[in-house]
Amino acid sequence: MFDNLSNRLTSSLDRIRGRAKLTEDNIQEVLREVRMALLEADVALPVVKDFIAAVKERAIGTEVSKSLSPGQVFLKIVKQELENVMGQANDGLNLRAARPAVILLAGLQGAGKTTSAAKLAKYLKEREKKSVSVVSADVYRPAAIKQLETLAGEVGVNFIPSDLSQKPIDIVNNAIDYAKKAHKDVLIVDTAGRLAIDDDMMVEIKALHAAVNPIETLFVVDAMTGQDAANTAKAFGDVLPLTGVVLTKTDGDARGGAALSVRHITGKPIKFLGVGEKTDALEPFHPDRLASRILGMGDMLSLIEQAEQQIDKGKAEKLAGKLKKGKGFDLEDFKEQLQQMKNMGGMTSMLDKLPGMGQLGNIQDKVNDKMFVQMEALINSMTQAERRNPDLINGSRKKRISAGAGLQIQDLNRLLKQHKQMQKMMKKMSAKGGMQKMMRGLGGMMPGGGFPGSR
Template sequence: MFQNLSERLNQTLKNISGRGRLTEDNIKDTLREVRMALLEADVALPVVREFIKKVRERAVGTEVSKSLSPGQAFVKIVRTELEAAMGEANEALNLATQPPAVIMMAGLQGAGKTTSVAKLAKHLKERQKKSVMVVSADVYRPAAIKQLETLAGEVEVTFFPSTIEQKPVDIANAAIAEAKKQFIDVVIVDTAGRLHVDGEMMDEIIALHAAITPIETLFTVDAMTGQDAANTAKAFNEALPLTGVILTKVDGDARGGAALSIRHITGKPIKFLGVGEKTDALEPFHPDRIASRILGMGDVLSLIEEVEAKVDRKQAEKLATKMKTGKGFDLTDFRDQLQQMDNMGGMMGMLEKLPGVGQLPPEALAQVQDGKMTKRMEAIINSMTPKERARPDIIKGSRKKRIAAGAGTNIQEVNKLLKQFTQMQKMMKKMKGGGMKKMMRSMGGMMPPGMKFPR
């Protein structure tokens, strides 16, 4: 996410951050580079112009804090203006109404709207402890109704059935009436998507909105369409009183133009980011944290929240005990850790929230970005017998051959996994008896600049 923009901006700002003094000339050169970085990231031109204008106004003749060099002060200004462009602070859903609170979802076909309904339902159920009902008012695609029913079963929320013979307004009203009877907190209404914005679609969705008066009207849009995402959101906003945007497929968007353009063009906040295909891959949008990520400063707060929400506490406590004693850590534990990591968006999903990740060597990042790597490791461990997982030292020639065949890989990959596991076991032993700090200090020399362990 934002990889291209982050790389380009970091390189540009590195050139100025060490400057002892800011002048019209060096600001001018840097701003030209920043402008090019934003345009290449497919940020809308009006947004780029406004952004550059504000940074220039604040940077020239700025009062510099004694704790910051002028170059660092400039980076701080860029960060503040990135936050402002995206909305400054997270805007949570407004559910303050007589239950059920109705949320209406709108968007073009293929933007991930129906999946976002399920993700949002799961988020409300697990993070906000709300009872949720979902209903499909998409009478043009029977598959959409079936898809939502399947997803509702996955995330364990109430599904209200509908058919293509019914009218969207009748479906939504019937669902809301049933939700009242069942004392359900939130009803999410999925609407029909189209391949493009058209008059017929707008008329239908306007009529539906008028009939159910939702407290939240969210527009789902694909981040990979760049500034077109902002323009499509604007067209919808002119027809409907949108209250916010869900930006989907952000994990596949290395540019970030949509995230930086939407607020300025529509005046509406991005409320959530869709960061993967799984039903828990939905993050509240925090402009300050995203600005930090773009500038390579990390997003540790989001990482902590994710760990609290997605890590199995019992498993974590069991592992902590093994780490303290330095005993009993086996390949089953190793596999459990890989699965926990996968639940949190994989290694890259975690790494990109840490400060200094942009300074890692490209070949190291390329390895981490290959999500197949952890799946391959899991497959290898799953091909082992319980005895082999508990005692990897018995895994020799013929066993390795069998495990590789069972996992659909080769002996070299099995050897690589066993080597990584052995290294991890050694680390566990170093942690025994308060050796954590010592181990981290010894690892510190292996870290790239900007990624240091606390001493």
């Protein structure tokens, strides 16, 4: 998300970042480019106008003129105003209610409500340590109930059955009674949607909301619809007392107009981002972190949190112990690291959160997560002895290994080169000041140096 906007903004702001003095003229020039970048990102026009006006007012005022580094202050102002547009701070779920705390999901058909219900259930179960039940009140789409049942099984939460012959209000009231008796902390309700907003749907969802009185009413909307997402959210917000928004399919949205428009137009906070198809691909929305990513400053906090959740601590400790004893980093260890990176959303997801990536041009285009699959196939094609001692791999072995993986010898040579680089980096990590040396090592593995997955 924000790829195009980030590239445009960073290139525009770079020209003013090092200026010793800012004038109204050079500020106007940059703001013109920022305005165009936001409009091309499909940010709603009222949002763009207010954002530009706020930045201009602060930049031309004493805030910048009294600074020793006005270019840096200007960048800081842009970042702060981006945060203001998106909501300043993370707005978490309010679960302070008598059990079960009911969360109602509303939205149009195809926005991803059912998948979001399962993702949210998994998030609450694993991150908030809550006992969760889910129920479908969608009596118009026969597959919706079965889909939620399947997803609930995948994420390991309680599914409460419902039937197409029942009324949505009865389904939810029965589910609340069950969740109370079962001492569940949270009940997530998936509701019916339509292809477009219509009066019947609004009457039904309004009646359901009044009968259930949920503690959270989240509007689920597809980020790829751009500023239409904000307008649809406003239409729902005029009928329902929404408490927040879940923005789905953000991994497929290169523009980011919805994220920058929703809060301003609806007055409701974005609470979560859907960042992929997997059931763990749901992130709490942090405006400050996202503003940093938009401006090419990275998002190390999210990357660290992601690592803490996804990395197998037992395997990490085992590898650290092995390195400490002076044992080498073999191809079996390398394969483990590839799997850990895949668990964290792949290389493209990680690069998006690293500072300065936007300034390295088309690096993301050079990184291909499919290469992970190829590298694993090559390692799986080796014998145990070859994995533990890659120096054994001579010409004839290379032919056998690459043929077994259905790949070329040059692919195997690239893997062996990358393993050597990773091996050097791991040695540095196990020595004193390991983290700093590791970051320098990462720099050496960028395209040109053979970053895993790059050509």
